Amino acid sequence: MNAPDFSQATWHKSNRSNGGGGACVEVATIPSITGVRDSKLGEASPVLPFATAGWSTFLLAIKGGTFNR
Numbered sequence: 519m520n521a522p523d524f525s526q527a528t529w530h531k532s533n534r535s536n537g538g539g540g541a542c543v544e545v546a547t548i549p550s551i552t553g554v555r556d557s558k559l560g561e562a563s564p565v566l567p568f569a570t571a572g573w574s575t576f577l578l579a580i581k582g583g584t585f586n587r
Contacts, residue, residue: 522551522567531557 527546534542542557552573555563568576579585 522548522553522565524548524553524565527553529555 524546527548529544529546531544532542544555544557544560544563546553546555550570552568552570553565554568555565557563
């Protein structure tokens with residue numbers, strides 16, 4: 519399977535980013551795939567791709583507190 523091509527995607531930084539170098543992410547969408555990367559690394563960051571259904575499930579898990587410590 520080939521990796522999705524995000525080279526022409528428009529990336530959006532989290533609105534919760536405070537600019538202080540904390541743990542921030544960027545998100546971009548290409549047809550039927552959403553990618554997430556580390557905003558501190560920018561284009562050098564690996565991209566974690568999600569299919570549309572997987573992205574929706576991931577967001578629901580975050581909002582539901584699944585990943586809270």
